Amino acid sequence: MARIAYVNGRYVSIDTPAVAIEDRGYQFADGIYEVCKVVRGRFCDLERHLDRLERSLDAMGMPMPMSRRALALVMEETWRRNALPDAVIYLQVSRGTAPRNHAFGASMRPSLVVTVRAAKFPSGAELEKGVGVISLPDERWANCHIKSISLLPNILAKQQAAKAGCREAWLLDEQGRVTEGSSSNAWIVDGEGRLVTRPLGREILGGITRSVVIELAKRDGIEVVERAFTLEEAKAAREAFLTSTTSLVLPVTAIDGTPVANGHPGSVTRRLAELYAEAEGMATAA
Ligand code: PMP
Numbered sequence: 001m002a003r004i005a006y007v008n009g010r011y012v013s014i015d016t017p018a019v020a021i022e023d024r025g026y027q028f029a030d031g032i033y034e035v036c037k038v039v040r041g042r043f044c045d046l047e048r049h050l051d052r053l054e055r056s057l058d059a060m061g062m063p064m065p066m067s068r069r070a071l072a073l074v075m076e077e078t079w080r081r082n083a084l085p086d087a088v089i090y091l092q093v094s095r096g097t098a099p100r101n102h103a104f105g106a107s108m109r110p111s112l113v114v115t116v117r118a119a120k121f122p123s124g125a126e127l128e129k130g131v132g133v134i135s136l137p138d139e140r141w142a143n144c145h146i147k148s149i150s151l152l153p154n155i156l157a158k159q160q161a162a163k164a165g166c167r168e169a170w171l172l173d174e175q176g177r178v179t180e181g182s183s184s185n186a187w188i189v190d191g192e193g194r195l196v197t198r199p200l201g202r203e204i205l206g207g208i209t210r211s212v213v214i215e216l217a218k219r220d221g222i223e224v225v226e227r228a229f230t231l232e233e234a235k236a237a238r239e240a241f242l243t244s245t246t247s248l249v250l251p252v253t254a255i256d257g258t259p260v261a262n263g264h265p266g267s268v269t270r271r272l273a274e275l276y277a278e279a280e281g282m283a284t285a286a
Contacts, residue, residue, distance in 0.1 A: 004081040006074050006114040011081060014115065023111055024104065025094025029150035031111075032056035036208075037119055037245050037280075038079055038087040044245075044280045046072065048208045056147045057093065057110075065093050065112040074114055082116040088246055090115045092149060121282070122250050127273060130253030130265045131167035133242070135231050136160060138171035138179045138203075145202050157182040168242055170234070170255065177228040179203045181242050184250075185210040188229055189239035189268045196233075199226040209243040209276070216275040222268060231255070239266030241273075248282075249273040 003014040012018050024030035034056075036049040050068055057064060065071070075089050096108035122131075139153045157169035161182070168181040178186045179198060185207040187197045195217050200206050217224050234240055240252040240260045249272050251265030265273075 001083065003116065004078065005116075006078045006112070008111055008113075011078070019111070019113065020097040022100055023094050023097045024108075025092065025111065025149060027100050028102070029148070029152075030060075030104075031092055031094030031149045032060060032062070032147050033090065033092040033149050034147060035091075035245055036075075036089050038085070038089060039119075039281045041085050042281055043072075043075070043079075043089075045208050045212060046075075048211065052147065052206065052208065053091070053093070055145075059143070059146045060095070060148075062093065062095055062108075062110055065110040071112075074112075078114045079116050084116060084118050086119040086121075087116050088119050090117070094149070119246070121246065121248060126167075127248075127250065128265070130251035130260075130263075131242075132165065132254035132257070133168045133170045133181065133252050134161050134164050134166045135172055135178075135256055136169045138173055140171070143202055144179070144204055145200070145206060147205060154182040166254075167247075167250070168252075170231070172231055173203060173228075175228075175230070176232070177230050178234060179228075180205065180207075181244075184242040184244035184247055186234075186252075187213075187241050187243065188234050188237035189266060190225075190233075191238060192223075193238070193268060194223040194225050195268065195272075196225050196227060196229050196237075198228050207243055207245075209245055209248070212279060213243055213249060213272055213276060216279060217272060220271065220275060222272075235260070237261070239269045241265075241269045243276075248280075249276045 005014045007018040034049050034053045037044050092113045094111045136157050161169040171179045235258050251269045
């Protein structure tokens with residue numbers, strides 16, 4: 001079945017050329033996006049995703065392309081037309097279309113694209129074994145809390161990770177501390193069994209999975225410390241993992257080729273993966 005996309009008021013086949021050449025998203029990466037998942041027909045954490053979308057738009061000085069309610073309906077309808085019970089919904093808002101010029105006018109009409117694809121969550125084997133990450137300097141801009149479509153440093157970092165046979169690149173600030181992954185948040189479990197992840201700020205994207213996992217951990221009696229950690233700390237940690245909407249809670253068992261602890265997923269990570277899978281209505285990972 002052909003995949004269907006929503007583009008500025010129309011439902012079209014995904015391969016239809018439907019975006020203007022002078023769309024500022026295409027010309028300048030002047031836009032933001034959101035990614036959320038649908039599990040067994042249920043949109044996961046939709047309100048949190050829409051909250052973050054509004055925050056990103058606000059930070060860019062862009063209006064909502066339509067009301068929140070209408071946006072949710074468009075997402076649902078695009079999902080329905082693709083007939084995929086487990087799906088990933090991608091929503092992109094650009095500032096709009098205008099003759100190419102860096103500066104933009106005050107009354108631009110944002111352009112909205114919604115696409116849907118089959119969800120490809122980590123396999124049971126990946127969750128069992130964990131994944132490797134490499135470290136790279138964080139070469140991104142100073143506003144990483146905005147979910148901008150301008151992802152050049154992220155994709156180049158991910159490509160290097162893939163070339164090294166790794167799942168993700170953990171990015172390092174100038175002090176050698178991990179900010180986050182190229183498309184996920186980074187976590188360790190310290191020697192006292194505390195969960196450690198970088199605090200919210202301009203250096204990271206506030207992951208929706210991150211916020212859900214913090215709540216689940218606290219409810220389960222696991223202490224959470226939001227502070228930056230160094231690459232050395234991560235390599236010496238008891239456990240490490242990454243989180244994102246599509247990677248879920250994924251154990252990291254090697255960093256730059258160094259095994260984390262005994263090289264197997266740890267018990268806190270497994271527990272959180274299980275709690276997260278339950279909370280999102282997915283079959284448990286185990
Ligand atoms: N950081 C970055 C840079 C990301 O691209 C993502 C994935 N969108 C995340 C963190 C994780 O965010 P979420 O849990 O909302 O998917």
